[in-house]
Amino acid sequence: MKVSIFVTCLADTLFPDVGRATVTVLERLGCEVDFPTAQTCCGQMHMNTGYARPAGEMVRSFAETFAGAEAVVVPSGSCTGMLRVYGQDVAPGVHLPPVYELSEFLIDVLGVTDVGAKFDASVTYHPTCHSLRLLGVGDRPYRLLEAVEGLELKELPEAEQCCGFGGTFALKNAEVSSAMGEDKIDNALSTGAEVLVVSDSSCMMHLGGLLGRRKSSVRSMHLAEILAAGD
Missing domain, CATH: 3.40.50.11810 (Rossmann fold)
Structure with missing residues (x-):
């Protein structure tokens, strides 16, 4: 299965080992992992501080960057929640690919514990x-x-x-x-x-x-x- 990874801002800038570890787990389970280099932020911190328009722009950027992805795996519940639960609020009509928090993807999609x-x-x-x-x-x-x-x-x-x-x-x-x-x-x-x-x-x-x-x-x-x- 081909999987795209959204590494998140904090993991990218402060905890890169989290992103590497996510790739390690997915590849060990036979996934082909793709890392789109155009990815930026999910917009959560902007939405949380009242900047809905910039947050919406980031959600739309995410949708464009990951367009056509079979599944996007995120090592973060908060960023996954931002995209899946609030994405339509700040970017009405946006079409997002399937987005999964890591444990959801492993158990619900790959069927492994x-x-x-x-x-x-x-x-x-x-x-x-x-x-x-x-x-x-x-x-x-x-x-x-x-x-x-x-x-x-x-x-x-x-x-x-x-x-x-x-x-x-x-x-x-x-x-x-x-x-x-x-x-x-x-x-x-x-x-x-x-x-x-x-x-x-x-x-x-x-x-x-x-x-x-x-x-x-x-x-x-x-x-x-x-x-x-x-x-």
Whole structure:
């Protein structure tokens, strides 16, 4: 199956390993991966701050860049949600190709939970807000993690609570954002897990920064990086 990857802004600029890991997983499963170089932003940060017209222009640019794609895989619930749920709001009439968050594509389209990964560590998973609430990915990420050889999955207390990032919310309400993040970190550390796994680079950046300030040995990693491990 030929698959196009939309790597997202944050992954492209700050976490390129997330994009590479996504490609690794897809190719391991026999997909032919295409990376259109004209891709830019999904427009989410513009829409979130009230700039609907620029957001719409970016959605239209996405549609043109990925026109004819059989499937577009995105290692981000928030960017997938922006395109699939809000795309028509900011760009009425736009025709988007099928867009899938990574765990959706692996389980719903390819029909696999065991992607051949090996990762010898204990992890806990934070379900990001957009993947949980906008997309309804449910237990898909957990099913993928449970199938990883050597991985011990620990339940995260109050898992469905927001980590506090929320895009520009973290800038406009920094103290509240940090407090919410600290609560999430407290819960993650209480599990004794070695790795805190997320499925959005934005949340990974937020939580990773808080772990770093505490000088914690716990790492934050993207779901794609875990699923790519073992190669």
